[in-house]
Amino acid sequence: MSVWSFDAIGTRWEIETENPLPKAQRTKIDALIDDFDLTWSRFREDSLVTRLSEAGGIAAVTTDAAAMLDVYRELSEATDGAVNPLVGESLNALGYDAGYSLAAGAPRAAPSDWQSILTWTPSELSLASAGVIDVGALGKGRLVDLVIDALSEIEGDLIVDAGGDLAVRGAEVRIGLEHPFDVTKAIGIAAIRDRALSASAINRRAWGDGLHHVLDARTGLPVRTWAATWAIATNAMRADAAATALFFAGGAELADRWGVEWVRMSTDGRAERSVNAPVELFTASAGHR
Numbered sequence: 001m002s003v004w005s006f007d008a009i010g011t012r013w014e015i016e017t018e019n020p021l022p023k024a025q026r027t028k029i030d031a032l033i034d035d036f037d038l039t040w041s042r043f044r045e046d047s048l049v050t051r052l053s054e055a056g057g058i059a060a061v062t063t064d065a066a067a068m069l070d071v072y073r074e075l076s077e078a079t080d081g082a083v084n085p086l087v088g089e090s091l092n093a094l095g096y097d098a099g100y101s102l103a104a105g106a107p108r109a110a111p112s113d114w115q116s117i118l119t120w121t122p123s124e125l126s127l128a129s130a131g132v133i134d135v136g137a138l139g140k141g142r143l144v145d146l147v148i149d150a151l152s153e154i155e156g157d158l159i160v161d162a163g164g165d166l167a168v169r170g171a172e173v174r175i176g177l178e179h180p181f182d183v184t185k186a187i188g189i190a191a192i193r194d195r196a197l198s199a200s201a202i203n204r205r206a207w208g209d210g211l212h213h214v215l216d217a218r219t220g221l222p223v224r225t226w227a228a229t230w231a232i233a234t235n236a237m238r239a240d241a242a243a244t245a246l247f248f249a250g251g252a253e254l255a256d257r258w259g260v261e262w263v264r265m266s267t268d269g270r271a272e273r274s275v276n277a278p279v280e281l282f283t284a285s286a287g288h289r
Helices: 023-040 048-055 064-078 088-093 139-150 236-245 251-258
Strands: 002-008 011-017 057-060 118-120 124-127 158-161 165-169 173-179 182-192 196-201 226-233 261-266 271-273 279-281 285-288
Touching (some): 002 023, 023 064, 139 236, 165 236, 173 196
Antiparallel strands (some): 158 165, 173 182
């Protein structure tokens, strides 16, 4: 296999193909990722969401707006508002801002009426007032799907790995599930073939006194019950979204409705999994769901 490694959207990417990707394909992927980042990154001064954050407004967008925000509506309903695409200001308040100040202020809840503030169609995005859109609950997974689709003409096995969110086409791949309290260990191994796997954990993007990036939008505070989640789905956006939902009540039920297999580990070290998850666990299990 040939591996193309590069950094983009704040993470390390690896694209594995049977033969080296031609320069034209690499250029295409670079442009696709930059275009997505230019729309959705709250860390770029020139991005669409940064421009809208100041006073709101209406902007033309690609179908990504509807593809992602339709799923956000499901996430919000399933988790009783814990997942919310206007959580960006909550993250900023705790120091996870565009400048990575990591200087925490008072927690700030995201607006519970976000669906009246943020509206969309397949071609247009509207923000009624100032607010910070953050698509971190599923955005990286969506981008992995776009990259996989852009490489549809490439023959043979294919793996697109975007640091915790990956998609596999072809031969089975065995992937260790990193222990959230000891990154030198794994709590189990997942077997992935023609599917996507997304992982999320409180030890990633963590700072200060117990702060991390997985917030409850209703309170603006980091979650405390679950330490790590893994979700396996037919596409990376659904896997990413389910991995986020699994930190909250209602998340497991949503994953099951979607047909997503999953594993999660609590902050006291117990593991829980869906019945048919293609995973071998090494740690104590709290049972199946």
